[in-house]
Amino acid sequence: MELVSQFTEDAIAKEDRICGRPACGSVILKGAPYHYIATIVPSQPGRFVCRACYLRYAQKLLTSVRPSSVRPSSAQSLPDPNVIRQSVNAAQRRCPDITVPLLWQQPPVGSSQNRVPGPTGYSAHHAQYSLEREQWAKLAYAPPPVETITLEITAVYEGNSWKKSGRGINFGNICEGKKDIDARLDTPSLIAIAFDTILPKILTFGRGFPWRTQEFVVRDAAWVDLSGHLPAIPYFLAQCLVQSRHAPKTTTFKTKEFSLMVVVPAVQWSEYEEWLERTEEEETLHEQLQ
Incomplete structure (x- = not known):
C-alpha cells in the first residue's frame, strides 16, 4: 500500500x-x-x-x-543568521526602504563586523504609511464631490514681438474640456490636471523636438501663474459662491467654467520654430535629391 x-x-x-x-x-x-x-x-x-x-x-x-x-529531530539546530539575512535582504528588495536590525551575533561596540549597511530600523517611508493609508481610504469611500466646476484647458505659447499680444497664443488646436472637477482643489492639484491633460498632446504636436517641459507653467484666464499661490487653499471656490436671494447673509454654490492654459515660454517656442524650419528644409532637400 x-x-x-x-x-x-x-x-x-x-x-x-x-x-x-x-x-x-x-x-x-x-x-x-x-x-x-x-x-x-x-x-x-x-x-x-x-x-x-x-x-x-x-x-x-x-x-x-x-x-x-525524514530529517531526524536531533539534526535540528538554531536558525542560521546568514540564511535569515539573505531572506531579509530579498524581502527588502520588494518592499519600501526598511532595514531590519541584525539580532544574532551582535558585534561589540565599535566593531564593524556583521553589521547591516545603511540606517537601522524603519525609514521615513514607513512613518508616512498610516497617513497615506488614511488618505486613500477616505478617497476610496468618499462620495463624489457635490460642488464641481468645468475646466477648459488649452496649449499656448508666449508672444515676444510687437505683432503678438505678449499673452498666450494658441497652437495646434489643442483644447480639452474636463467636467465634474472638485471646486475645492488647490493650485498643485489643478496644475497636475492641466499637465496630465495637455502635455501628451504637445509632445505629439511637436514630435521630435526636445521640449523642456519643466519650464512650462499653468496660468488662468487672467494670465496668473498658479504656481505662485499657496497650496491647500481652493483656487476657484470663492468665485463660485454667490449671495443667496432668500438669505442675503448666506452664500450658495453656483457651478462655473474656468480656463487654464499650459504655457510654453517664448524663448523655447522660438527654438521650436527654428527647429521646425530646419527640419522642413532638410526634408525638402532630401526629396529633391531623391
Missing part, C-alpha cells in the same frame, strides 16, 4: 499509546516522538506510528515523503 507522510517529525505524544502499525504494536510512551502516516486514499484514515516504524515507512520506495520529513 502506497503511503504519504506529513510534516509531523517534531510531534510528541501527550500520553501513552500503541503504535498503529499492526506488525509493531509497541507502546509509544508519553513525551516520545510519534508520527502520523496517511494513506494515498483520502477517504481512508491514517495511523499514528512510533519513530522506528516511521523511518521504516520512509525507506520504502512506494512511500511519498517531503524532503524535510
